[in-house]
Amino acid sequence: MQRIACLIEYIGTNFAGYQVQPNGRTVQQEIETSLMKLHKGQDIKVSASGRTDAGVHAKGQVIHFDSPLSIPADRWAKALNTLLPRDIRIIASQYVDTDFHARYTTTGKQYRYKVIRRDDIFMRNRAYYVPHSLDIEAMREACGYMLGTHDFSSFCAANTSVEDKVRTITQCEIAEHDDELNFILAGNGFLYNMVRIAVGTLLEVGSGKRSPSEVAQIISSENRKAAGKTAPAHGLYLWSVTYAKPLFIRENER
Amino acid sequence: MQRIACLIEYIGTNFAGYQVQPNGRTVQQEIETSLMKLHKGQDIKVSASGRTDAGVHAKGQVIHFDSPLSIPADRWAKALNTLLPRDIRIIASQYVDTDFHARYTTTGKQYRYKVIRRDDIFMRNRAYYVPHSLDIEAMREACGYMLGTHDFSSFCAANTSVEDKVRTITQCEIAEHDDELNFILAGNGFLYNMVRIAVGTLLEVGSGKRSPSEVAQIISSENRKAAGKTAPAHGLYLWSVTYAKPLFIRENER
Numbered sequence: 001m002q003r004i005a006c007l008i009e010y011i012g013t014n015f016a017g018y019q020v021q022p023n024g025r026t027v028q029q030e031i032e033t034s035l036m037k038l039h040k041g042q043d044i045k046v047s048a049s050g051r052t053d054a055g056v057h058a059k060g061q062v063i064h065f066d067s068p069l070s071i072p073a074d075r076w077a078k079a080l081n082t083l084l085p086r087d088i089r090i091i092a093s094q095y096v097d098t099d100f101h102a103r104y105t106t107t108g109k110q111y112r113y114k115v116i117r118r119d120d121i122f123m124r125n126r127a128y129y130v131p132h133s134l135d136i137e138a139m140r141e142a143c144g145y146m147l148g149t150h151d152f153s154s155f156c157a158a159n160t161s162v163e164d165k166v167r168t169i170t171q172c173e174i175a176e177h178d179d180e181l182n183f184i185l186a187g188n189g190f191l192y193n194m195v196r197i198a199v200g201t202l203l204e205v206g207s208g209k210r211s212p213s214e215v216a217q218i219i220s221s222e223n224r225k226a227a228g229k230t231a232p233a234h235g236l237y238l239w240s241v242t243y244a245k246p247l248f249i250r251e252n253e254r
Numbered sequence: 255m256q257r258i259a260c261l262i263e264y265i266g267t268n269f270a271g272y273q274v275q276p277n278g279r280t281v282q283q284e285i286e287t288s289l290m291k292l293h294k295g296q297d298i299k300v301s302a303s304g305r306t307d308a309g310v311h312a313k314g315q316v317i318h319f320d321s322p323l324s325i326p327a328d329r330w331a332k333a334l335n336t337l338l339p340r341d342i343r344i345i346a347s348q349y350v351d352t353d354f355h356a357r358y359t360t361t362g363k364q365y366r367y368k369v370i371r372r373d374d375i376f377m378r379n380r381a382y383y384v385p386h387s388l389d390i391e392a393m394r395e396a397c398g399y400m401l402g403t404h405d406f407s408s409f410c411a412a413n414t415s416v417e418d419k420v421r422t423i424t425q426c427e428i429a430e431h432d433d434e435l436n437f438i439l440a441g442n443g444f445l446y447n448m449v450r451i452a453v454g455t456l457l458e459v460g461s462g463k464r465s466p467s468e469v470a471q472i473i474s475s476e477n478r479k480a481a482g483k484t485a486p487a488h489g490l491y492l493w494s495v496t497y498a499k500p501l502f503i504r505e506n507e508r
Contacts, residue, residue: 009375057376089375121263121343122311124378 004076005096007248012057013125013135014232019051027061034083035065038227042068047102049109051239053193056124060091060110060240062103062247063135090246094149100243108242110171110186111195113235114205115143118179121151127180128235136181141212142205145219146172146185146198153222155198156191157230158167165191165222172198184239193230201228259318259350259501264343267379267488268428273305279340281306282314288337289319296322303495307447309487310382312347314364315493316501318356319366346502354497364425364440365449368489369396369457372433381434382489388460390435393428393434395458395466399473400426400439400452407476409452410445411484419476420447426452438493442458447484455482 008031016024020032028046035044049062069077076093084090100106114127117134147170156165171186183199201218204210211229216227262285272277283302289298303316325333330347332373339343353359368381371388403422410419425440437453455472458464464482472480 011375058375086378087375089373119343121265121341122313124340126376 001066001068001097001098002070003064003066003096003100004093005062005100005102005247006077006080006093007091008061009089009091010057010061011126012055014087015054017052017054017056018048018058018061019228024054027122030085030088031063031080034080035067037083038079038185040069043091049073049102050105050238051220052236052238055125056227056238057110057234058238061238062102062106062233062241062243064096064100066098073123073147073189073229094248095105096247102241105243106189107185107244108170108182108188109190110239110242112191112237112239113195113199113231114234115181115183115199116179117181123180125234126188127141130203133205134181134203136176136210137207138208138212139202139206140209143172145213145215149167150164150219151222152191152194152219154224154227155194155201156224157197157222160192167191167194170188174202184219190239191201196231196236197224197227197229200231201236204228204233214254255320255322255352256320256324257320257350257352257354258327258347259316259354259356260331260334260347260370261345262315262317263313263343263345264315265308265309265380266306268341269308271308271310272302272312272315278308281312284339284342285317285334288311288334289321290338292333293321293323299436302348302424302493303356303360306490307487309379310490310492311488312492313366315492316356316360316495316497318354320352348355348502350501355462358445358447359497360495360497362424362437362442363444364441364493364496365444366493367437367439367449367453367485368490368491369435369437369453370433371435374433377434379488382390382486384457386461388454388457389462390428390460392462392466393456393460396456396464396469397426397428399469403475406445406448406473408472408478408481409448409455410478411447411451412478414446416445421445422450428456450485450487451478451483452482453489454485456484457485 018027020026020028021057044064044065046065073094077090080090113222116123116127146169151166153165167189173184175182272281274280274282285300300317327348330345333443334344369379370381370383400423404418407419421443423441427438429436464492
């Protein structure tokens, strides 16, 4: 048996999320179905860096699986891409040590959240359209309060069972490209809905409903009700996942 | 009766083209169906600046129609957008003189053709993926030969009935954004498939199959067989249409 890791992208729109579930089409199920075809009916289980919700996209999700087949590393991507549906693609594939685990050995993740400020049908389901004006400088000031190690209970969906809600955020910034805002958040780990709640709160700062310094108070309250609304899923992208050893060399992209 | 002009965009992927036809979903049919609802069953005919083929997108198509209804100009866009499917959107609407005609009074058009050089599922159906390397400087040199007034028979689909194939190209350039190339062509009018044949030919120059100066010879041959392949429809966008009087004020966008 050898362990293979893959860098994958998918358009979340027509999935009920990443993880296999009884009802609805999922990314994991599509990949496992394709792997079963490659393995002549043998069941191959796939592990990902983490799940993504329905509608959430991925530009740099990482998965791994074990296989008895011996084929050149890059052929895994090619073979799977011929079997996968058009909204999932394997960008790269390589053999890894068996102590690598897509989920348990991650050292960090980056998410991006796209907001568009002019309606554009080509971006529907791929960015969140905010028609009103936004104070970008106020949002950037608020981003500063997100940095560092905090208990992020206020930015975690209330129905989560995770006990330790302390996470370290190493990047929280807003990049502007024409009419598009990219909220970039990176850290050692993220709680359930954490990015979407953070973006929803930052947008309330941008709309003038909250002051930037309120974000510090929201964090210290450790109370989900103190934070803003959860921004919709369709603007969110799992952008990249990092491991102790660099796994895939890929240029950074917009 | 008053004449209304609209600036519209659509994603061409799920249309059999702009123009109404017996089989297949068309942009014109969707707009006429929505107008009929607004007019309580009355049939309203729509005229566009020109048709677009199946799979071709529009960011700045212009249409007009006549209506007995008197509603504020910008309400036409809002009312139609509530009725139209999600892959067509009215960007702006305004009243125009009855001597305005979306097709017969155009003074020029701009098309853009998007080529991506790295596969990206988010751009599938929206750009043409060219995996091999391209010599952009060679293509830019070739673009120069397209400029000016020429008989463009070589860049016209063979089955066209149009007699006069002389057109004036005022802009032919290639803009680069990250991994995306935008072929921008503007002129007083375009023959059937002209942009797609031009881009297909320029890509053959970029691939080293032809020299840049061959484009001059292709034009003077006045023979479709001398030019390159027709580039696929899904990379093409009708970007803007101009009239003697500026019709819609809109920022230029990528």
